[in-house]
Amino acid sequence: MTRWRRSSQARNTHLGPLFNAALPLLATLAALAVGALLLLLLNANPLEAYAAMLQGAFGNPNALAETLVKATPLLLVGVGICIAFRGGVINIGGEGQYIAGALLATVFALHAPAWPTWLLITVAVLFAFLGGAIWGGIAGALKAYLNVNEILSTIMLNQIAVQAMNFLLSGALIDPLQAAADSQIPQTERFAVLFDLPRLVPTRLHIGALIAVLVAVLGYVLLWRTSLGYRIRAVGINPHASRYAGIRVERYIVLALLLSGAFAGMAGGIQVLGVSHRMLTDGSATGFTGSVGFNGIVAALFGGLHPLGTIPASVLFGGLLVGANQLQRTLQVPTALVPTLNGLVVIFVVSSEIWKRRRARMQSIPGNEPDRAVPEDEPAKAALQANETDSPDGRIIEVEDDL
Amino acid sequence: MISDLFTLQVLVGMLTSGIRLATPYLYAGLGETLSQRSGVLNLGVDGQMLMGAFAGFYVVFKTGNLGLGLVAAIAVGAAMGLAMAFISVTLRAEQGISGIGVYLFGLGLSELLFQQLIGTVETISGFRPVAIPVLSSIPIVGPILFNHNILVYGAFLLVPVAWFVLNKTTFGLNIRAVGENPAAADSLGVSVARVRYATVTLGGALSGIAGASLSIAVLNVFQHNLTNSLGFIAVALVYFGGWRPWGLLAGALIFSMVNALQVWVQTLGIPVPAEIAVMMPYVLTIVVLAASVQRVRPPSALTKPFVREG
Numbered sequence: 154m155t156r157w158r159r160s161s162q163a164r165n166t167h168l169g170p171l172f173n174a175a176l177p178l179l180a181t182l183a184a185l186a187v188g189a190l191l192l193l194l195l196n197a198n199p200l201e202a203y204a205a206m207l208q209g210a211f212g213n214p215n216a217l218a219e220t221l222v223k224a225t226p227l228l229l230v231g232v233g234i235c236i237a238f239r240g241g242v243i244n245i246g247g248e249g250q251y252i253a254g255a256l257l258a259t260v261f262a263l264h265a266p267a268w269p270t271w272l273l274i275t276v277a278v279l280f281a282f283l284g285g286a287i288w289g290g291i292a293g294a295l296k297a298y299l300n301v302n303e304i305l306s307t308i309m310l311n312q313i314a315v316q317a318m319n320f321l322l323s324g325a326l327i328d329p330l331q332a333a334a335d336s337q338i339p340q341t342e343r344f345a346v347l348f349d350l351p352r353l354v355p356t357r358l359h360i361g362a363l364i365a366v367l368v369a370v371l372g373y374v375l376l377w378r379t380s381l382g383y384r385i386r387a388v389g390i391n392p393h394a395s396r397y398a399g400i401r402v403e404r405y406i407v408l409a410l411l412l413s414g415a416f417a418g419m420a421g422g423i424q425v426l427g428v429s430h431r432m433l434t435d436g437s438a439t440g441f442t443g444s445v446g447f448n449g450i451v452a453a454l455f456g457g458l459h460p461l462g463t464i465p466a467s468v469l470f471g472g473l474l475v476g477a478n479q480l481q482r483t484l485q486v487p488t489a490l491v492p493t494l495n496g497l498v499v500i501f502v503v504s505s506e507i508w509k510r511r512r513a514r515m516q517s518i519p520g521n522e523p524d525r526a527v528p529e530d531e532p533a534k535a536a537l538q539a540n541e542t543d544s545p546d547g548r549i550i551e552v553e554d555d556l
Numbered sequence: 557m558i559s560d561l562f563t564l565q566v567l568v569g570m571l572t573s574g575i576r577l578a579t580p581y582l583y584a585g586l587g588e589t590l591s592q593r594s595g596v597l598n599l600g601v602d603g604q605m606l607m608g609a610f611a612g613f614y615v616v617f618k619t620g621n622l623g624l625g626l627v628a629a630i631a632v633g634a635a636m637g638l639a640m641a642f643i644s645v646t647l648r649a650e651q652g653i654s655g656i657g658v659y660l661f662g663l664g665l666s667e668l669l670f671q672q673l674i675g676t677v678e679t680i681s682g683f684r685p686v687a688i689p690v691l692s693s694i695p696i697v698g699p700i701l702f703n704h705n706i707l708v709y710g711a712f713l714l715v716p717v718a719w720f721v722l723n724k725t726t727f728g729l730n731i732r733a734v735g736e737n738p739a740a741a742d743s744l745g746v747s748v749a750r751v752r753y754a755t756v757t758l759g760g761a762l763s764g765i766a767g768a769s770l771s772i773a774v775l776n777v778f779q780h781n782l783t784n785s786l787g788f789i790a791v792a793l794v795y796f797g798g799w800r801p802w803g804l805l806a807g808a809l810i811f812s813m814v815n816a817l818q819v820w821v822q823t824l825g826i827p828v829p830a831e832i833a834v835m836m837p838y839v840l841t842i843v844v845l846a847a848s849v850q851r852v853r854p855p856s857a858l859t860k861p862f863v864r865e866g
Contacts, residue, residue, distance in 0.1 A: 496661030
């Protein structure tokens with residue numbers, strides 16, 4: 154980097170917080186601009202298309218409720234992603250963990266004792282939490298103790314979860330009516346009404362949305378207000394230094410993936426209890442999950458890998474999902490626009506980090522630190538960049554600041 | 557019933573389809589091997605494969621020209637690779653996550669284009685098996701190895717080629733240097749960026765062929781999410797193979813043989829639940845990764861962007 158650029162950026166550091174907050178927005182605008190080009194290629198007027206999406210997602214109370222219903226699992230998965238990524242592990246097993254959670258909740262719901270409804274729901278959600286925790290924990294243990302890359306193991310575990318779901322839903326858990334019929338649709342019977350999550354307003358919006366917000370707050374407290382979270386983040390920023398400081402790195406790698414999976418599992422459980430009231434499969438992962446394991450990553454990244462930031466981000470991406478349906482109805486643009494846009498958002502958000510890091514490097518130069526309140530979320534982002542100490546970006550200085 | 561598996565005819569059939577099924581893993585995995593040896597983890601392979609598969613299929617569907625379809629797949633794959641190179645090398649973005657972005661983009665765009673340009677599931681006539689004279693008439697070995705379509709032969713020939721390039725050429729030396737110690741390579745005048753651009757773009761092109769091998773040679777259809785995460789498996793096989801072409805070949809063969817076995821088990825009606833059978837290759841991959849991963853060390857600079865100091 155040339156010297157003049159350094160000094161010109163140094164002058165701009167008072168704009169720092171604003172700049173950091175605006176980056177994901179700018180990145181999204183860039184993604185939307187590329188999306189507009191795509192829409193033009195698809196013979197749709199981009200302005201009309203985006204207006205239709207906005208209308209479809211937020212245009213009336215029903216649309217808004219539907220958006221929040223879609224945002225709920227995104228938020229839960231997203232909070233888990235924040236924990237994993239802050240802990241320096243890349244969890245792309247959200248799909249499998251979501252399925253594992255839904256499966257355990259389903260098993261409980263189909264074999265439940267005669268308890269009061271609040272207890273039934275609580276235990277079912279705990280089962281979902283447990284299912285996701287097991288599925289994430291396996292990947293964590295494989296990484297921590299057998300050095301198996303978590304990206305690979307979570308991908309494999311996704312596939313295994315899908316097959317386990319298909320196996321159980323067409324066998325042990327199948328709706329007796331379907332088992333007797335010729336159709337043999339792989340689905341369970343509808344859960345007892347006692348398991349229906351209470352509705353908030355007369356729409357499909359259920360109490361899961363509130364649970365998700367609560368989980369996001371808890372996720373924030375966990376990461377930034379407990380020693381457990383402190384250690385998870387320390388391991389994420391620098392495993393070697395953490396080990397040197399006496400932290401049992403392996404344990405926190407397992408915990409980060411386990412908790413991450415647990416929240417994804419909870420998302421799966423809340424989805425079956427609150428929306429579908431049964432579990433069903435079309436044989437594929439996305440058929441059941443709607444790619445929430447991947448979309449949750451998008452929401453978390455957009456939310457700055459911060460559980461609270463993930464709240465508005467998941468509403469936005471929930472809106473994108475609902476809006477895309479409207480777009481298909483009115484302008485016949487396929488809903489496949491959603492993964493395309495999501496992919497672009499991820500690419501642009503992650504790529505724009507380079508400007509943030511440049512700024513962080515500026516501030517780490519002695520005598521050039523006008524604003525130390527800024528980089529709360531800086532070190533872990535940098536930690537994502539590389540888990541090693543020998544990177545040239547002057548991150549170590551940032552680390553002291555945060556810990 | 558189990559004994560049905562061990563008739564000669566079934567064994568030959570199983571091994572033949574095992575060889576055929578290894579094709580996409582070999583193309584995508586060899587490309588990924590080169591790119592990881594240069595220090596770039598490209599997790600967008602599956603998205604690049606989907607785009608290549610669609611491009612190849614679409615061109616063949618419109619023109620009937622298989623060669624043209626293959627060229628289109630290579631071009632689209634290379635373009636996706638170039639994009640990944642720009643993101644990971646020039647913008648120095650976190651590679652694992654940006655790869656997921658590339659994957660989602662490819663997944664969405666291939667489906668979007670498919671809906672817009674074709675709309676329904678159509679079949680085409682793809683590359684046909686070419687029996688190699690003399691060799692294909694050797695009993696047992698002939699039908700297993702020497703009666704495949706041209707993309708299958710290409711995939712297996714590419715293994716020694718990749719080995720040679722990586723270990724016996726200057727370009728290969730540069731790739732390994734850049735992946736192990738980019739600062740040292742840089743100080744000797746090797747352009748880290750240029751080498752990584754080359755490997756990641758080449759990897760994209762090979763992913764394009766991998767996708768096309770499904771859409772215009774093996775399955776001869778295109779549909780939503782045609783690859784079904786096959787590209788991710790290819791990335792896993794690169795680790796499995798210890799970042800070496802021959803290791804990748806072994807991994808791809810084991811994985812696809814187990815897959816072929818699984819298909820035959822179902823075809824013969826052996827009472828193993830289909831889902832459990834389909835699960836087996838994935839379970840096996842985890843087990844083998846757990847057992848073998850410490851054998852070889854990954855390239856030192858893998859996932860680390862290079863910034864010149866000073």
